[in-house]
Amino acid sequence: MELTQARDIVYQAGLDLAGEGLVARTWGNISLRLDSRSFLITPSGRRYETLKPSELVVVTIEDLSHEGSIKPSSEKGMHAEIYALRPDINAVVHTHQRQASTVAAARKEVTGLSEAHARLLGESVRCAAYALPGTKKLVKAAGAALDGERKAALLANHGAVCVGGTMEEAFRVAQALEGACESFIAEAFARRYGTRAHTMEEMHACYLKTLP
Numbered sequence: 001m002e003l004t005q006a007r008d009i010v011y012q013a014g015l016d017l018a019g020e021g022l023v024a025r026t027w028g029n030i031s032l033r034l035d036s037r038s039f040l041i042t043p044s045g046r047r048y049e050t051l052k053p054s055e056l057v058v059v060t061i062e063d064l065s066h067e068g069s070i071k072p073s074s075e076k077g078m079h080a081e082i083y084a085l086r087p088d089i090n091a092v093v094h095t096h097q098r099q100a101s102t103v104a105a106a107r108k109e110v111t112g113l114s115e116a117h118a119r120l121l122g123e124s125v126r127c128a129a130y131a132l133p134g135t136k137k138l139v140k141a142a143g144a145a146l147d148g149e150r151k152a153a154l155l156a157n158h159g160a161v162c163v164g165g166t167m168e169e170a171f172r173v174a175q176a177l178e179g180a181c182e183s184f185i186a187e188a189f190a191r192r193y194g195t196r197a198h199t200m201e202e203m204h205a206c207y208l209k210t211l212p
């Protein structure tokens, strides 16, 4: 992938994810593989609204070294791990999207997916074991939760990581994951209370309250 083109793709993905409400302000990070040795990733602590394509950072997969003076996302290790483990993956999107983060707070595996969701996400979406953001432990847990051909994983008490052969696929996976998690929460609520929640707030609050 040519660098200028890659910068445009990652930049546009940031705007698209913000437009969908899947990331807010600086929350989350996005990357695209450049070749077998490196990837392009959003910088650390920058707002999407003011980010320029030229401020995206080239990071080496093997040692996490980066080009230029702008610091890459602190989750660069997780992105590198996925590119190293999964040659089929060329785009990684890490979000704190709302529905997925709620299920991640419950540390549940997302099951009972609709046919449309399962086509993109597989039979289920695993939740990676809890680890602090930016740690080696999180890198390993995320990698393990995305084994085989899986396209999405939850990160316990944190958020989600979605991957794809293209940025477009990773984006569609993030959208599908949000829909699948919303259904998953709604079904748990309905099982518990025998009715549908009136509002998303009610649904989320009750869902988290019923957890062991």
Ligand SMILES: [Zn+2]
Pocket: 028, 075, 094, 095, 096, 133, 158, 159
């Ligand atoms: Zn995060």
